[in-house]
Amino acid sequence: MIDSLPKIIVILGPTASGKSSLAIKLAEKIHGEIVNADSRQVYKKMDIGTGKTDSLGSKIPHHILDVVSPDKPFSLAQYQRLAILAIDDILRRRKVPIICGGTGLYIRAIVDNLNIPKVKPNTALRQKLEKQTLAKLFSQLKKLDPKTAKIIDRHNKRRLVRALEVVLAKQTSFTDLQKTKKLRYEVLQIGIKTDRQILRQRIEKRFNQMIKNGLIEETKKLLKKYPINLPSMSGIGYLEISQYLAGEISLDEAINRAVARTYQYSKRQMTWFKKDERIKWIDSLRDAIKYSAIF
Numbered sequence: 001m002i003d004s005l006p007k008i009i010v011i012l013g014p015t016a017s018g019k020s021s022l023a024i025k026l027a028e029k030i031h032g033e034i035v036n037a038d039s040r041q042v043y044k045k046m047d048i049g050t051g052k053t054d055s056l057g058s059k060i061p062h063h064i065l066d067v068v069s070p071d072k073p074f075s076l077a078q079y080q081r082l083a084i085l086a087i088d089d090i091l092r093r094r095k096v097p098i099i100c101g102g103t104g105l106y107i108r109a110i111v112d113n114l115n116i117p118k119v120k121p122n123t124a125l126r127q128k129l130e131k132q133t134l135a136k137l138f139s140q141l142k143k144l145d146p147k148t149a150k151i152i153d154r155h156n157k158r159r160l161v162r163a164l165e166v167v168l169a170k171q172t173s174f175t176d177l178q179k180t181k182k183l184r185y186e187v188l189q190i191g192i193k194t195d196r197q198i199l200r201q202r203i204e205k206r207f208n209q210m211i212k213n214g215l216i217e218e219t220k221k222l223l224k225k226y227p228i229n230l231p232s233m234s235g236i237g238y239l240e241i242s243q244y245l246a247g248e249i250s251l252d253e254a255i256n257r258a259v260a261r262t263y264q265y266s267k268r269q270m271t272w273f274k275k276d277e278r279i280k281w282i283d284s285l286r287d288a289i290k291y292s293a294i295f
Contacts, residue, residue: 005186008087008097009292010111012037012273013192014266015102016202020054022192023100026288027060033090035083036064037101037110039156040235042079043070045222048215049237051206063090070222070232073126075162077116080109084184096292104272105159111187111278112180119166129161130229140164148174153268155261158231188295190288191279194270203262207237207255216241236261 009032011023023034036042040050044066047053055062063086068074083099087110090097099110108114129137137160142149145167153159163174219241226233228242237258244254273279280291 005183006087006091007295008091008099008110008185008187009295010037010099010107010187010189011192011288012100012102012104012107012189012279014194014199014269014273015051015262016199016206016266017102017192017194018202019100019102019192020051022285022288023098024054024058024060025285026292027096027098029285029289030096030292032096032098033061033063034058035086035090035097035099036062037083037099037103037106039074039079039101039103039106039158040232041065041101042067042074043232044068045225046070046218046232046235046238048210048213048218049235049241051210053213070226071230073121073158075116075121076105076109076114077118079106080114080116083110087185102269104269107189110185111189113182113184115181117166117170117174119169122165122169125165125168126161129164130157130231134160137161137164141167144168145173145175151175151272153265155265156231157234161231187278188291189276189279190291191273191281193281193283194266196267199266200259200263203266204259207259207262210237211251211255216245220245236265 011019013019026032027034040046041052042064047056052065055065064082067082087097099107101107109116134155134157137157138149138154141160141163145163148163152163166174215237219238222233222238223242223245233239233242240254240258243249244251282288
């Protein structure tokens with residue numbers, strides 16, 4: 001049955017592992033187009049801090065970049081709908097869809113065709129929840145939905161708010177509601193192997209490069225238009241630079257905090273990905289091409 005399904009490729013791995021570069025090189029070799037699976041790169045005007053600049057400067061077509069303003073909500077269901085539209089369009093043009101990113105839930109929404117719970121946004125509840133600290137939100141979720149609390153990114157306010165919103169509306173686990181439907185695609189998932197020490201060095205180097213590339217100025221521009229308490233503005237890098245601009249911490253401290261927070265996030269990403277035994281872990285572009293050729 002799966003032989004009749006359209007084929008797509010996923011390039012995944014922790015942040016700073018070189019996913020974007022590998023996906024672009026692979027796309028050049030196999031006539032592919034890239035579909036973003038990074039929950040931060042969907043936001044407009046947030047280019048440097050989300051590592052989007054390489055993708056924007058590529059000749060390879062990229063999809064689902066810059067699709068929503070930082071002050072607008074963007075749900076998993078919205079991502080899934082846009083991704084399916086992009087994938088199907090690429091397939092119709094006889095190109096190879098390459099999903100690239102590190103947001104595990106975005107990737108699973110496509111790979112396993114999740115049946116995402118249809119719970120409309122509750123504006124009043126969201127505003128109330130967004131005023132709370134990350135620690136308090138996570139504590140509430142842990143009490144109401146311990147199963148989801150074990151796997152959610154506890155530092156992502158937007159996800160915590162959404163999970164609580166769904167749990168309070170449906171009175172059941174957010175995770176249990178994410179059932180799978182009939183598969184839409186046959187998927188080759190390729191993961192990039194990473195040494196933790198080398199990854200830490202890459203993260204530090206990349207963030208320092210972001211500073212050189214203008215992250216401080218980018219954050220200043222965003223703060224003139226958007227409040228700091230937005231979920232999008234709490235993203236790694238933007239939060240720390242905002243604290244630096246407010247005089248709360250030094251630039252060195254902002255960099256150290258952002259690097260540490262990014263590294264912790266990369267470990268959570270790997271914990272998520274290692275649960276999926278379907279992923280083919282590789283060291284090089286050559287390996288990616290080899291797997292793609294026999295797929």
